[in-house]
């Protein structure tokens with residue numbers, strides 16, 4: 001079997017890469033190890049407006065459950081600040097929480113269907129076990145379907161195999177993860193009449209979600225994704241989640257668990273005949289753990305560059321570097337800044353988080369001058385030392 005482009009992984013990174021490669025008239029095969037694309041959901045399902053702009057798609061009620069207007073940040077001492085009360089300051093944007101809550105089971109499958117309509121062949125319940133190499137260049141994959149092993153040749157392989165990716169490691173592009181860079185998450189979809197319909201809530205505190213945060217993302221009327229991510233402690237994310245949801249009079253209809261890589265992107269996302277995208281490339285926001293709005297542009301570029309390389313008959317690393325250059329122009333600065341913020345947030349005490357929320361509350365509706373912020377930091381010298389590089 002031979003294809004121009006083989007894509008490993010069939011969720012958001014894989015379907016978008018294969019869609020944009022197929023749109024550019026090359027032969028594409030997408031391989032997904034699960035028997036159904038889009039399940040299990042490992043996502044709180046929030047995304048930005050830019051997702052649909054980049055895909056050149058209209059958001060449809062088939063896979064958009066809710067439109068979020070704003071958000072609330074809850075400090076460890078239960079005080080809170082609403083995003084709409086903030087005036088833009090430094091990198092804080094009061095529109096930061098605007099976006100959609102998707103139904104990713106439907107959305108991911110819809111993207112795969114669009115990709116198939118554009119010409120992509122899809123194999124489900126098929127696991128890629130190895131990369132084929134010739135003279136050091138990647139030239140295909142070894143896959144297993146229902147006990148049968150097959151070799152599939154390809155001019156370009158795109159690895160979109162998610163957080164547990166071993167393709168990037170096999171291609172020599174990634175070292176094993178530092179466990180402190182992986183956030184363990186657990187989430188319930190809960191039914192409860194008290195959830196806001198157009199507001200996300202984020203909860204911080206060492207007792208709530210050490211090394212991460214808890215979230216409430218509204219879905220359809222009366223349901224929400226309620227979950228959290230943690231790093232470090234001996235208790236599991238599920239144990240923290242059980243404690244957290246006890247505050248709601250709610251009942252679950254779904255439980256999901258998963259890992260989120262918060263290390264920032266890998267150093268190199270291409271080699272001869274090979275590209276890596278999405279969580280596999282760690283193209284994920286290290287503070288929020290949001291990976292859809294970052295994966296979407298990268299996957300589109302990966303598909304387009306792979307098709308161009310095939311048509312130019314040059315699938316060398318030197319050609320495929322175009323992908324690495326192009327996605328870094330779009331999102332690398334955001335991810336680098338976010339990683340710096342995550343490293344500061346890792347060191348914040350609950351008292352310092354409480355003080356920050358109090359400061360923002362005292363500045364409600366007012367322009368926050370740098371002088372006012374520095375005066376506030378003057379009363380918190382440790383905090384000043386931590387955040388000075390971000391200013």
Ligand SMILES: Cc1cc2nc3c(=O)[nH]c(=O)nc-3n(C[C@H](O)[C@H](O)[C@H](O)COP(=O)(O)OP(=O)(O)OC[C@H]3O[C@@H](n4cnc5c(N)ncnc54)[C@H](O)[C@@H]3O)c2cc1C
Pocket residue numbers: 008009010011012013014031032033034038042043044045046047126127128129160161162163165185186187227257258259260277278279280284289290291292293295
């Ligand atoms: C609990 C949780 C909540 C999250 N919430 C949000 C959120 O609200 N907003 C947001 O933007 N992001 C969120 N994220 C992150 C987001 O889900 C990911 O960044 C995004 O799904 C990455 O897409 P991907 O296609 O790169 O990888 P994945 O979605 O992980 O897809 C990888 C696919 O590859 C397949 N695969 C793996 N190995 C192989 C193989 N060897 N052969 C064949 N197939 C293979 C897998 O089965 C899977 O279908 C969350 C993550 C978690 C865990």
